[in-house]
Amino acid sequence: MSNKINHSMSLAKPDALDITNKQKIALAIGIIGLLILTLALFNTDFPNKGLFLTLALGLISGGIIIYSREAYLSKLEGIKNDGVWFKSISSRGTWGWIVGVILTAFYIILYFFPKYLGLGTDGAENTGLISLFDPLSKLLSGRPASQWFVYGTLYTVAILAFGYKFILKYRHNRYQQLRTGSVMFFQLGFAFLIPEFMYVMNNDLPYYDLKSVWPLNYYIFDEWSVNGFLSNGNIGLALILFGIISIFVITPILTYKYGKRWYCSWVCGCGGLAETAGDSFRQLSSKKMSAWKLERWLIHTVLVFSVVMTVAMIYTYLGYDKNDFWLTRGVFISLVIGFLTLVFAGVMYFKRQELGKDAKYGAIGFFVVIALLLIMHFTGTTNQIFYIKSGALRSAYGLYIGSIFSGVIGTGFYPILGSRSWCRFGCPMAAILGFQQRLFSKFRITTNGGQCISCGNCSNSCEMGIDVRAYAQKGENIVRSSCVGCGICSAVCPRGVLKLENDSMEGRINPTEVLLGNDVDLMDLVNKK
Amino acid sequence: MKEHIVIIGNGISGVTAARHIRKLSDKKITIVSAETEYFFSRTALMYIYMGHMKFEHTQPYENWFWKKNRIDLKKGYVSNIDTDAKTLHFAEGDSLKYDKLIIATGSKPNKFGWPGQDLEGVMGMYHKQDLENLEKHAPNKEVCKRAVIVGGGLIGIELAEMLNSRSIPVTFLVREDSFWNGVLPSGESEMINRHIKNHHIDLRLGMNLKEIKSDENGKVKSIIIQETGEEIECNVVGLTAGVSPNIDFIKDSNIETGRGVKVNRYLETNIPDVYAIGDCAEQHEGINGRRPIEAVWYTGRMMGETLAQTICGNKIQYNPGHWFNSAKFMDIEYQTYGWVFANPRENEAHFHWKHEDDTKCITICYDTTTNAFLGINTFGIRMRHETFDTWLTEKRDVDYVINHLSEANFDPEFYSHYEADILLAYNKQLQTA
Structure with a gap:
C-alpha cells in the first residue's frame, strides 16, 4: 500500500483518509444495532422485544455519537469538510448508491407494502420489524405499533443522533447549534411525542403533528380528518382552527420577520432530517441554471396541484350536506377565488416591478387556478369532479406527491440528489413561504462589500442548489425564494462575506455592477445608471 | 469590422474586463489562456486538494456562459507579442491579430535560486498545474512522509493547511522571527504562530532554506536549513516565498516592463492599444499608500471593471478606494x-x-x-x-x-x-x- 502512487492525477478522487480505530468500533456498534432491526425485518422473533428494541436504537445512536465525537472533538473548532468529495458515500460513489438504493427500497416498502415490515392487518398481531416496536408504542399510547410508528421512531432517532453530530461539527457556530437544537426539539416533541399523548387523552382525534402546516400536511382538510376534529368538541375545533391560523396568520407573520427559515430549517421535520442525517449530502444538489429552471416549474406546479386538490376535496364533501352548515359549495368557491384574487392583485400592485418577466408566469398560474376552480364548480357533480371520481384527485396527490415525491425521491435519493430535493423541487409549503420570502420579508443574506474571492464554498454547500457565489461576487444580497436560511454558506465562507439578516425591506435587493472598494465615482456612475 | 479585444489570461482580471466590455459594447472579445480552458477561481485550489470541492465547483460560470455572451476562448501559450503588427504569436505556431490587447497574465511563484529548486517534488501553489503536481507527489501520508514549506505568507499557510488535511506532516520554514510579521503587528502574528502549532505543524521561525537535496532519480530527498545546517527528510517542498508578475514572454517586446508591466493610471502601457491589469501590472507609483504591484484578488477585479470603461469610450482612471x-x-x-x-x-x-x-x-x-x-x-x-x-x-x-x-x-x-x-x-x- 505504502508505495501506491495515485497516478490518476485526478483532482477529484484521491484516497479518502482512513477513519480511526475508535470510529471503526463505533461503526461496528451502529451496524450491530441495524443488524437487530434487519433480523426483526426477516421475522426473527426476539424473546424480549422491549430489550432488543432498546438495544437496537441504543446501539445505533451510540455508534453515531461515538463516531462523531471522535471525528470532531479531536480537532480544533472550525469548518470540517475535509475529504467530503473523496468519500464514496458523500460523492455519489459506490456507498452513496448503495445507501440510496436501500433508503429508496425502504420507502417503497413503507408506503406501498407495509405487510413486508410485519404490519398485522385485520386485527392480526404485528410481526417482524413492526412487532419489535410494539413495546414502545404500547408504552407511549397503549396501542400496537404501525408502520408509521416505526418510521416516526427511526426518523426521530436519526434527527436526534445526527443532530448531535451536526452540533459537534459546528460547535464554533451558535446559529447552527440553536437551529439544530430547535429541529431536534420539534421532531421529538411535536412530531413524535405529543401526537402519541394526544391519542392517549382522546383516541378519536386524528394524528396531528402541530408543526406540520397545510399544504405540507395535505391531509389535514381531508373529510375524515375534519370530521375527526369536529366530532371531538372544543379541543378538535381548536386544533382545526389552529391548522387554519397556522397557514393564514402565523406563517405570513413569521416569514415576514425572519424569512422562511423559521419553518424550513428551524421547525420542519423534512427540513430537520435534511439538516441532520442529510448534512453529508448537502453538496450534491445541482447548481446548474437548468436545475433552477426545473425547480421553478416543478415546485409551482405542485403548489397549483395541491391547492386545486385541497379545494376540490373540501368542495366535494361540502356538497353532501349543504343545509346544515353556512359554508356551502358556492360560498366556499367564492371565498377561495376571492382570496386568491386578493393575493394576486396585491402582488401585482406592490411588486410588479420586482417581478419583471416572472409576473407573466405568475399571472398565467393564477388564471389557470381560477379557471380550474370555475370549471370544477360548473361541471362538478355530487360524485365527479373534472369528470373523474372525486376522490381520485386526492389519491393521485397522495400517491405521486405525498409518497413518491416527498418520501421515495425526497429522502431515498439523498445520496444522489442531495438532501433537499423535495424541499427544493416539490414542497408546496416551501413554495408558499418562498414566494413570500422573495417579495414580503425582511430576510436576506447580506454580501460584505468587495471581500468575495469567488471560491465557491458557499455555492458548493448550498443544499437548495442556489449559486450563492453568483450573487456574492457581484456584491449583491441573496434574496431567493428557495433559500431555507440554514446559514452554512455563511459558515463556510473563508472571507466573512455572508451574513443572514433580518433588516428593513428597503435596499434589500441591491443589484450592483461595480463593487465596493473601487472608485467611488465609478461605482456611482455604473451602479446608479 | 468589429474591434477585436484580445485578453491574455483568463483569471479574475481578464474575465472581469471581458464581462464588462461585453455589457458595454458589441466588440469581439477573445480570452487566451495556457492554463485552463475555462475561468476558475485560483483562490479555491486549496479546497480541491482538501476535498471540500471538485475542480468544476471552482468555476464561477457554467461552460455555456462564454458562448452565450460571445466571449471566445482560446487555449494557447503566447510566446511573443508583435506590437507593430498587432499580432500575438503562440508557442503552438499559430497567431492572432488584435485591435486592443489586455495583458492579464497574473503572477508566478518566486524562486530565489536555491540549489535544487527545480527538482521533482518542488512546487509553488499558484497554478492548476501546481495542484496536479502536488496531487502526484503528496496524495497521502504514505507517499509523502513529510513536506517542507518555504516562505511564511498567505499561500504558505494555505499549503500547510492543505497538507494537514491529509495528515501529511509539515515543516514550515519562515524567514521572519514570527509569522507574516512584516505585515501583521506582533500580537496578531504571535497568536497565529500559536494557532499553527496547535495544528501540529512544525513551525520553524527565523529559518531559511539553504538547499534542496536530490535522490538518485532527481526527486526531492531532503532540505538543509541555512541557520542550523539541519537536514530534514521530505518528499515535497513547497516554495511559497511570494509571487511576482508572470511576464517573461513580454520581455522581448517593446512593452515597457519593470518587475511588472508598467502602466499609468489608465492602465495603459507605453504602447498604444496595449493595457495591463491585475497582478502583472505595475503602477509607476503606488496609489493611496498601496504598492505599485498588488497581487490581490479584488484589485484585479477592480482593474478589469475600470479598464472596461476606458476601452468602451468612458476613459476613467484606476482609482481604488480605501485599502x-x-x-x-x-x-x-x-x-x-x-x-x-x-x-x-x-x-x-x-x-x-x-x-x-x-x-x-x-x-x-x-x-x-x-x-x-x-x-x-x-x-x-x-x-x-x-x-x-x-x-x-x-x-x-x-x-x-x-x-x-x-x-x-x-x-x-x-x-x-x-x-x-x-x-x-x-x-x-x-x-x-
Whole structure:
C-alpha cells in the first residue's frame, strides 16, 4: 500500500483518509444495532422485544455519537469538510448508491407494502420489524405499533443522533447549534411525542403533528380528518382552527420577520432530517441554471396541484350536506377565488416591478387556478369532479406527491440528489413561504462589500442548489425564494462575506455592477445608471 | 469590422474586463489562456486538494456562459507579442491579430535560486498545474512522509493547511522571527504562530532554506536549513516565498516592463492599444499608500471593471478606494480595513485587544495627533466592509469607532459579542497611557 502512487492525477478522487480505530468500533456498534432491526425485518422473533428494541436504537445512536465525537472533538473548532468529495458515500460513489438504493427500497416498502415490515392487518398481531416496536408504542399510547410508528421512531432517532453530530461539527457556530437544537426539539416533541399523548387523552382525534402546516400536511382538510376534529368538541375545533391560523396568520407573520427559515430549517421535520442525517449530502444538489429552471416549474406546479386538490376535496364533501352548515359549495368557491384574487392583485400592485418577466408566469398560474376552480364548480357533480371520481384527485396527490415525491425521491435519493430535493423541487409549503420570502420579508443574506474571492464554498454547500457565489461576487444580497436560511454558506465562507439578516425591506435587493472598494465615482456612475 | 479585444489570461482580471466590455459594447472579445480552458477561481485550489470541492465547483460560470455572451476562448501559450503588427504569436505556431490587447497574465511563484529548486517534488501553489503536481507527489501520508514549506505568507499557510488535511506532516520554514510579521503587528502574528502549532505543524521561525537535496532519480530527498545546517527528510517542498508578475514572454517586446508591466493610471502601457491589469501590472507609483504591484484578488477585479470603461469610450482612471483585504489562517479568519502596519509609523499608535481564547483579536491604528482612525485588523470577528469604508471616508476618530464597533459587526446571528470587552480594554489603556 505504502508505495501506491495515485497516478490518476485526478483532482477529484484521491484516497479518502482512513477513519480511526475508535470510529471503526463505533461503526461496528451502529451496524450491530441495524443488524437487530434487519433480523426483526426477516421475522426473527426476539424473546424480549422491549430489550432488543432498546438495544437496537441504543446501539445505533451510540455508534453515531461515538463516531462523531471522535471525528470532531479531536480537532480544533472550525469548518470540517475535509475529504467530503473523496468519500464514496458523500460523492455519489459506490456507498452513496448503495445507501440510496436501500433508503429508496425502504420507502417503497413503507408506503406501498407495509405487510413486508410485519404490519398485522385485520386485527392480526404485528410481526417482524413492526412487532419489535410494539413495546414502545404500547408504552407511549397503549396501542400496537404501525408502520408509521416505526418510521416516526427511526426518523426521530436519526434527527436526534445526527443532530448531535451536526452540533459537534459546528460547535464554533451558535446559529447552527440553536437551529439544530430547535429541529431536534420539534421532531421529538411535536412530531413524535405529543401526537402519541394526544391519542392517549382522546383516541378519536386524528394524528396531528402541530408543526406540520397545510399544504405540507395535505391531509389535514381531508373529510375524515375534519370530521375527526369536529366530532371531538372544543379541543378538535381548536386544533382545526389552529391548522387554519397556522397557514393564514402565523406563517405570513413569521416569514415576514425572519424569512422562511423559521419553518424550513428551524421547525420542519423534512427540513430537520435534511439538516441532520442529510448534512453529508448537502453538496450534491445541482447548481446548474437548468436545475433552477426545473425547480421553478416543478415546485409551482405542485403548489397549483395541491391547492386545486385541497379545494376540490373540501368542495366535494361540502356538497353532501349543504343545509346544515353556512359554508356551502358556492360560498366556499367564492371565498377561495376571492382570496386568491386578493393575493394576486396585491402582488401585482406592490411588486410588479420586482417581478419583471416572472409576473407573466405568475399571472398565467393564477388564471389557470381560477379557471380550474370555475370549471370544477360548473361541471362538478355530487360524485365527479373534472369528470373523474372525486376522490381520485386526492389519491393521485397522495400517491405521486405525498409518497413518491416527498418520501421515495425526497429522502431515498439523498445520496444522489442531495438532501433537499423535495424541499427544493416539490414542497408546496416551501413554495408558499418562498414566494413570500422573495417579495414580503425582511430576510436576506447580506454580501460584505468587495471581500468575495469567488471560491465557491458557499455555492458548493448550498443544499437548495442556489449559486450563492453568483450573487456574492457581484456584491449583491441573496434574496431567493428557495433559500431555507440554514446559514452554512455563511459558515463556510473563508472571507466573512455572508451574513443572514433580518433588516428593513428597503435596499434589500441591491443589484450592483461595480463593487465596493473601487472608485467611488465609478461605482456611482455604473451602479446608479 | 468589429474591434477585436484580445485578453491574455483568463483569471479574475481578464474575465472581469471581458464581462464588462461585453455589457458595454458589441466588440469581439477573445480570452487566451495556457492554463485552463475555462475561468476558475485560483483562490479555491486549496479546497480541491482538501476535498471540500471538485475542480468544476471552482468555476464561477457554467461552460455555456462564454458562448452565450460571445466571449471566445482560446487555449494557447503566447510566446511573443508583435506590437507593430498587432499580432500575438503562440508557442503552438499559430497567431492572432488584435485591435486592443489586455495583458492579464497574473503572477508566478518566486524562486530565489536555491540549489535544487527545480527538482521533482518542488512546487509553488499558484497554478492548476501546481495542484496536479502536488496531487502526484503528496496524495497521502504514505507517499509523502513529510513536506517542507518555504516562505511564511498567505499561500504558505494555505499549503500547510492543505497538507494537514491529509495528515501529511509539515515543516514550515519562515524567514521572519514570527509569522507574516512584516505585515501583521506582533500580537496578531504571535497568536497565529500559536494557532499553527496547535495544528501540529512544525513551525520553524527565523529559518531559511539553504538547499534542496536530490535522490538518485532527481526527486526531492531532503532540505538543509541555512541557520542550523539541519537536514530534514521530505518528499515535497513547497516554495511559497511570494509571487511576482508572470511576464517573461513580454520581455522581448517593446512593452515597457519593470518587475511588472508598467502602466499609468489608465492602465495603459507605453504602447498604444496595449493595457495591463491585475497582478502583472505595475503602477509607476503606488496609489493611496498601496504598492505599485498588488497581487490581490479584488484589485484585479477592480482593474478589469475600470479598464472596461476606458476601452468602451468612458476613459476613467484606476482609482481604488480605501485599502481592505481578508484571508484565513487555518481556522482563524482575518479581515483588514484601512492601514494597520506591522509597526506604528510616526504619529501612529495601535490599540490591541485579544480574547482569552487566543483565537480572536483586533488591532486598531490611529493618529496620535488628530486621533483619526486609520485602520483595523480583525481576527476571528467578522466586520462589515461598508461600515468601515464609510468611517474611513468620514475620517472618524478612534473613540467614535471603538464606541460604535457593534454597528460594524458582521458575525452570524447569536454569536457572542465582544464590543463591551473591547471598549473596557480601550478605556483602561487610555488611563494607563
